Amino acid sequence: MHQRLLEHLNTAVVVLDAQLRVVWLNPAAETLLAVSLVRVKGSSPEHLTGLDEEPIKVLRKALEEQHPYTQREAEIVNAANEPLTVDFTATPVSANELLVEIEPRDRLMQISREEALIARQEAVKVLTRGLAHEVKNPLGGIRGAAQLLERDLPEPQMVEFTRIIIEEVDRLRDLVDRMLGPNRPPLQSPVNIHSVTERVRSLLAAEGHHIKLTADYDPSLPEVIGDEGQLIQAVLNIARNATQALNEQPQPESADGNEAPWEITLRTRARRQFTLGHERHRLVCELAISDNGPGIPEALRETLFYPMVSGRAEGSGLGLSIAQGILHQHQGLIECDSRPGHTEFRLLIPLAGTSGDPS
Incomplete structure (x- = not known):
């Protein structure tokens, strides 16, 4: 009964034995750590999460003293090689069992x-x-x-x-x-997100830019429910902004002295147990548009999606605002991360019938 309750928690829970070896994980822990219980049962926390000696001392101390301890902002790396910042609490259940609750701070x-x-x-x-x-x-x-x-x-x-x-x-x-922005509500029909991205790729290729366009798709993604025309417009606004920004820059040189091309990558992935606003969704479609350009000036990042804000002298400053409005009409969101050498816009769209409890 207790195990069934833990399996339904959104909090990652790991049970360790007296030698700090993995006995059990709930599904939330499997998702966070990108592992399955079958593969990691009997592993040590160092092997499982890349924890350094200091957090391991906290686990040992909790078990030896039979007293709960909490470690704030521990750095771990999951099996997908993703660095995570987490808080974890180690609670002794008995002299031979330690229950560890892990809360990811990044998310x-x-x-x-x-x-x-x-x-x-x-x-x-x-x-x-x-x-x-x-x-x-x-x-x-x-x-x-x-x-x-x-x-x-x-x-x-x-x-x-x-x-x-x-x-x-x-x-x-x-x-x-x-x-x-759009003056009508979006149509509600099944849309293959890769039809959207391929349409955008063909439009950008027809414009004759000297930019490498790369596709990195997850073919298992189900269809999203929405308006294909509006989604094409949103993706095109972002991708075209990237091409215009890259075309204004001198071509970088590669290690062998030849010109290395600017590159834009369109990537699709599924995100599981993902929260958008106050609602958790079991499955979200992530469409990422990234480039290897100079990045967005820091002064613009907080106001990036406001209308009439642009980093280009001839820009209207409406493309990103319109794209964000379209995603909001689809109950989605656009995120942006940027640093010199890498800028990524992520369009997050919940897949039909995957909403869960509010978070």
Whole structure:
């Protein structure tokens, strides 16, 4: 009965024996450590997680003194070679059994950042809608007045001035409409995410950029439910931003002295037991768009998804904002990590029927 309860916990639980060898893992621990119980039963914590001597001393101390101990921000590496920062608590169950609860801090901090990003995006959406309403109303009046004025002008050559007014009003109206993003809810139909990525790859290839386009797909991914056209637009906005940023940079040189190409990689993976906002999903589609360029300036990273924010002089600053809006309509999210030599945008879309309990 107790084991069944532990199996349903979202917290990773590992049971060790008196020699600190693995006796049992719950499914959450198997997911976190990227292992199966069958393969690691009888292993030591050092072998399982790469723990150094200090955290191992904490485990031994908890067992010897029969008293719970907690280690904060321990560095471990799972079987998938992913570095993780975790808090763990070692609780003696008996003289021969130690129960270890592991809480990954990386994901908790990421969830906090995601919640802040969602809150900021909602605030921007409300502000943009209010601004659009205040701008579009007078624009309609200006356009109508210019059209009436055009009819009564005594000299035909003066019509050019009213045409300029009408064209500039239309340009501003279109800009406001683009700031608002898609003006209809997304269609709800099965979409093969690789049809989306391949369409984007073909569009970028047709533009003639001297950039290597690489695909790294997980063919086992099920279809997502959404609007294929809108998803293509979101991916294209991000990928095109990357191509424009790379084309503005001089080509890097390889070790043999030849020019090493700039590269953009489209990668798809499944993420399990993943929290978006306040909801945990059993399965999430992750579509990552990465490049080997100079990275995003640090001053722009916090405001990257705001409308009218761009790192390029000729950029409109609307592409990323529109892409984030499309993902929100699909109950998803776009994350970004950037450093010199590597920038990655991750589009996270929950797969149908995989939502779980709120987190």
